[in-house]
Amino acid sequence: xxxxxxxxxxxxxxxxxxxxxxxxxxxxxxxxxxxxxxxxxxxxxxxxxxxxxxxxxxxxxxxxxxxxxxxxxxxxxxxxxxxxxxxxxxxxxxxxxxxxxxxxxxxxxxxxxxxxxxxxxxxxxxxxxxxxxxxxxxxxxxxxxxxxxxxxxxxxxxxxxxxxxxxxxxxxxxxxxxxxxxxxxxxxxxxxxxxxxxxxxxxxxxxxxxxxxxxxxxxxxxxxxxxxxxxxxxxxxxxxxxxxxxxxxxxxxxxxxxxxxxxxxxxxxxxxxxxxxxxxxxxxxxxxxxxxxxxxxxxxxxxxxxxxxxxxxxxxxxxxxxxxxxxxxxxxxxxxxxxxxxxxxxxxxxxxxxxxxxxxxxxxxxxxxxxxxxxxxxxxxxxxxxxxxxxxxxxxxxxxxxxxxxxxxxxxxxxxxxxxxxxxxxxxxxxxxxxxxxxx
Amino acid sequence: xxxxxxxxxxxxxxxxxxxxxxxxxxxxxxxxxxxxxxxxxxxxxxxxxxxxxxxxxxxxxxxxxxxxxxxxxxxxxxxxxxxxxxxxxxxxxxxxxxxxxxxxxxxxxxxxxxxxxxxxxxx
Ligand SMILES: Nc1ncnc2c1ncn2[C@@H]1O[C@H](COP(=O)(O)OP(=O)(O)OP(=O)(O)O)[C@@H](O)[C@H]1O
Numbered sequence: 001x002x003x004x005x006x007x008x009x010x011x012x013x014x015x016x017x018x019x020x021x022x023x024x025x026x027x028x029x030x031x032x033x034x035x036x037x038x039x040x041x042x043x044x045x046x047x048x049x050x051x052x053x054x055x056x057x058x059x060x061x062x063x064x065x066x067x068x069x070x071x072x073x074x075x076x077x078x079x080x081x082x083x084x085x086x087x088x089x090x091x092x093x094x095x096x097x098x099x100x101x102x103x104x105x106x107x108x109x110x111x112x113x114x115x116x117x118x119x120x121x122x123x124x125x126x127x128x129x130x131x132x133x134x135x136x137x138x139x140x141x142x143x144x145x146x147x148x149x150x151x152x153x154x155x156x157x158x159x160x161x162x163x164x165x166x167x168x169x170x171x172x173x174x175x176x177x178x179x180x181x182x183x184x185x186x187x188x189x190x191x192x193x194x195x196x197x198x199x200x201x202x203x204x205x206x207x208x209x210x211x212x213x214x215x216x217x218x219x220x221x222x223x224x225x226x227x228x229x230x231x232x233x234x235x236x237x238x239x240x241x242x243x244x245x246x247x248x249x250x251x252x253x254x255x256x257x258x259x260x261x262x263x264x265x266x267x268x269x270x271x272x273x274x275x276x277x278x279x280x281x282x283x284x285x286x287x288x289x290x291x292x293x294x295x296x297x298x299x300x301x302x303x304x305x306x307x308x309x310x311x312x313x314x315x316x317x318x319x320x321x322x323x324x325x326x327x328x329x330x331x332x333x334x335x336x337x338x339x340x341x342x343x344x345x346x347x348x349x350x351x352x353x354x355x356x357x358x359x360x361x362x363x364x365x366x367x368x369x370x371x372x373x374x375x376x377x378x379x380x381x382x383x384x385x386x387x388x389x390x391x392x393x394x395x396x397x398x399x400x401x402x403x404x405x406x407x408x409x410x411x412x413x414x415x416x417x418x419x420x421x422x423x424x425x426x427x428x429x430x431x432x433x434x435x436x437x438x439x440x
Numbered sequence: 441x442x443x444x445x446x447x448x449x450x451x452x453x454x455x456x457x458x459x460x461x462x463x464x465x466x467x468x469x470x471x472x473x474x475x476x477x478x479x480x481x482x483x484x485x486x487x488x489x490x491x492x493x494x495x496x497x498x499x500x501x502x503x504x505x506x507x508x509x510x511x512x513x514x515x516x517x518x519x520x521x522x523x524x525x526x527x528x529x530x531x532x533x534x535x536x537x538x539x540x541x542x543x544x545x546x547x548x549x550x551x552x553x554x555x556x557x558x559x560x561x562x563x
Contacts, residue, residue, distance in 0.1 A: 010521050019523045031524050038494040039529025042486060046528040320443075 002072040002333055003028040005062065005088070007081040009052060010035050013310050013381075014077040014325075021325035022075075027333065030069065032062075045069050052080065055087035055099070062088045073332035079153060082106065082305045095335055097305055101281030105305045108150050108210055111280060115300060118279035121272060122300045124213040130175050131207060138167040144214035146245070147174055152181060154309075156395035160214055160245025170246075171209070177393055178206040215292040215299045219243050220257060222273045222289040223308050223316070223324070225331055225339050229283040231274040232339050234324070235316055236266055237348075240412055247391040252415055253312060254348035254408045259293075272298040280305075286328050311379060311400045315347040345404055348411040350419055352380075352398040354390045358428040360398070368421040374405040374414030378422070388426060398424060469506045470540040476503045478538040483510075486533050491525070498530055506542035508534065513548070522548065 004022055008015055010033050022029040031037075032048040040047040048065060050058040062071065071092055076085030082102045089096030097105075104110045115122040123146075128137055147170040149157040157177045161167040221237040237253040259265040273289040286307040291298045307313060313324040319340030322330075330337045360382045369378050380399035382388065388398070403414040453460070470478075480500050487498050495515035502509040510530065512522050531544045 008521075008524065015521060016523045019527050023527055029528070031528055033521065033524070037521070037525060037529060038491045038496065039487065039525055039533070041490060043528050043532045046532065047524070 001026070001028050003030060003069060004073045004075060004329055004333060005030045005032060005048075005071045007050070007052070007074065007076040007085050007088075008033050009078070009080045012078050012080070014307075014313075017311075017313055017323060017325045018075070018077050018329075021323050021329055025326060025329060027329075028069075030065075030071070032058075050084070052084045055084040058084050059087045059091035063091050066092055073329065075329055075332050076306070078309060079106065079304050079306045096284050097282050101283070102305055104280045105282060105303060106151060108148060108302070109208070111302070112210065112212075114279045114281075115276060118275065120276045120279050120300055121294075121297060122276075123215050126211045128171075128209055128211055129207050130171070130178070130209065134168045134171050135164070137171070137211075138164040141167065141211050142213060143167070144245075146210075146212045146214050147171055148210050148212065149174060149178055149181075150208055150210060152177075152395070154395040155248040155250065155391055156181075157392050158248050159392050160247075166246070173392065174209055178209070182206040214245070215294050215301070217292045217294040217299070219290060219292050219301070220259070220269060220298075221253060221308070222269060222287075222291065224270075224273060224277075224287045224289070225327070226277060226282055226284050226287055227331065227335065229278060231270065231277060231287070233266075233270045233273075234318070234327070234339060235342050236269065238408065249353045249391050250351050250397075251353060252348060252350045252412060253315070254346065254411050254415075255315065255342070256344075256346060256408060258408050269293075269298045272300060273303065276300045276303045285332065286324075310349075310351060310397065311381070312349045312351070314377070314400075314402055315349045315404075317343045319343075346406065346408045346411045347402070347404045348408070348415055349403075350401040350415040352401065352419065352422070354382075354388045354394055354396065354398055355424070356388070356426055356428055357390055357394075358388055358426040360384060360386045360388050361425040361427055363398075364423040364425065365421040369401065369418040372403075372414050372418040372421065374403045374410055375418045376402040376404050378402075378418060468540070469542075472503045472505065475506060475508065475538060475540060476500065479503065479508055479534055479541065482534050482537045486537075487530055491529075496525075501547055506540055508541055508544045509547050510544065511548045512546060522546070 004027050006018055006022055006029060008031050030046055030048055032050045034050065034052045036049045037047040050061055052058060074085050074089045074094060076082045083099060083106060086097045086099045086102035090099060104114055109127050112122060112125045144160055144162045147159045147161060157174045159170040159173060161170045219239045222233060223235040225232045225234055235255045236257040237255045238257045239253060241251045257266060269291055272291060276289060277287050280303060282305050285305060287303055288306055288308050289303045290301040292301055307324055307328060316324045318327055322340060327339050331339065362384060363380055366378060378401050382398045401415050401418045403411045405411045405414055483498055483500055491498060497513040499511045499513060501511050526546050534541055534544060
């Protein structure tokens with residue numbers, strides 16, 4: 001029986017879906033995490049511990065393991081493990097993205113450089129250092145701009161600035177976020193991550209950041225699968241809520257897209273995403289791309305060598321009901337596997353934004369929210385007592401609403417109606433202690 | 441191909457009056473009491489001593505027919521890795537030691553756990 005190695009960081013949302021998909025496929029499964037599982041002793045061929053921060057060491061360990069339990073496919077489940085996944089596949093001689101391309105997809109500056117070299121439409125950018133004089137920097141940039149870290153995720157630390165004053169405040173704020181995420185002394189714990197500094201996949205340098213031209217226009221997300229460099233579009237999501245900043249909180253994703261399918265619409269978006277993946281050297285596995293539809297055409301904000309994050313993949317079903325995770329594992333196991341079409345019904349998800357800072361007490365209206373016609377489920381992922389931190393310091397949502405209907409419009413309406421029925425009780429800190437400012 | 445063959449077999453069986461699971465198959469399944477005792481033994485001797493070191497506990501809630509209902513407590517309630525521990529640790533050990541077990545269901549209320557997910561919720 002073929003064996004698949006799932007790389008599952010202990011802090012991923014993707015565990016349940018990938019474990020269910022792998023178990024259901026009837027293949028042998030080995031799960032590797034960066035921390036030992038309490039029951040590894042009872043099932044050592046299924047539960048492995050790997051140092052995700054040291055790809056070469058992890059690869060060596062898997063090569064040794066594979067001598068007695070040959071591995072046929074390696075599946076990194078999210079962005080934290082794409083580089084280590086590429087290193088392991090290379091060591092095992094499996095078809096996969098190169099380590100160089102996986103690394104490029106993890107570093108926003110590297111990514112921008114590759115896009116520029118290959119002529120991929122993407123925003124103008126400047127690499128800056130936190131050591132530089134911020135006022136002097138502010139005189140060199142064109143507004144509106146976006147200040148962003150090189151390697152965080154979920155829009156954490158991504159801030160729009162429209163003038164010199166906003167720019168300096170944005171950089172100061174990003175500086176504090178980076179210090180905290182990299183576990184610098186004196187930084188206060190605010191992101192809501194149990195131990196942000198222990199996250200895998202974060203580079204050690206926190207001194208550099210990007211300043212980019214703000215690209216105006218509606219945003220879409222493309223979910224795709226690469227096979228020998230060829231992109232198959234699995235789904236194109238519209239993001240109907242405007243993302244104008246100053247912070248870029250995701251809310252609603254709806255597929256199929258309402259954009260026209262002819263040349264200037266969806267086809268052009270797919271071409272642009274494929275060009276971007278090629279510029280990075282990505283050739284295999286899932287890709288998740290974010291693009292803005294600017295006046296002069298699609299512009300790539302980001303391409304990641306991973307599938308859609310959070311619990312959002314629940315909106316996607318292929319062929320006779322295959323999950324996205326099953327599709328990913330099948331593609332990894334069989335280079336000839338052709339992804340089936342997405343089921344044609346309109347679906348969508350709303351990531352419930354963290355509107356304010358404070359302690360999450362409880363949520364009311366769940367039954368009413370679930371009763372909205374078209375709503376398939378409401379999952380609250382925040383837990384009672386949790387300290388909530390909104391963007392740009394935080395990086396988590398309160399939960400997810402899923403809907404399905406006969407048209408994208410009805411899906412969007414159902415999601416909004418369901419959200420309107422939810423009431424989150426959050427104990428906000430006294431004003432004097434509030435450190436989270438919603439202004440840029 | 442396979443789907444069509446399976447579908448045809450299911451339809452053919454449904455057109456008869458025979459039960460979906462034969463009496464002989466049911467008779468080979470140990471009683472709920474026997475299963476309860478054996479599963480509890482696996483939890484007590486293999487699983488809980490190991491998970492206790494990580495601040496967790498796995499409880500047997502019920503056995504109905506051959507379905508086993510378990511609950512993960514302590515640090516496992518709401519832990520993002522609970523699925524891995526359940527599938528590849530708990531379930532694997534129970535199945536290896538107690539052959540007659542059917543579905544193993546996790547009835548933990550993970551949403552009220554202390555550390556459900558602590559990753560950036562990148563979309
Ligand atoms: N140059 C830009 N112009 C316009 N909007 C931008 C720009 N850069 C980022 N954004 C907005 O900020 C969001 C997050 O940016 P980006 O994808 O670079 O960060 P991230 O932390 O990697 O997010 P994620 O992990 O969710 O992809 C984008 O989806 C987009 O809405």
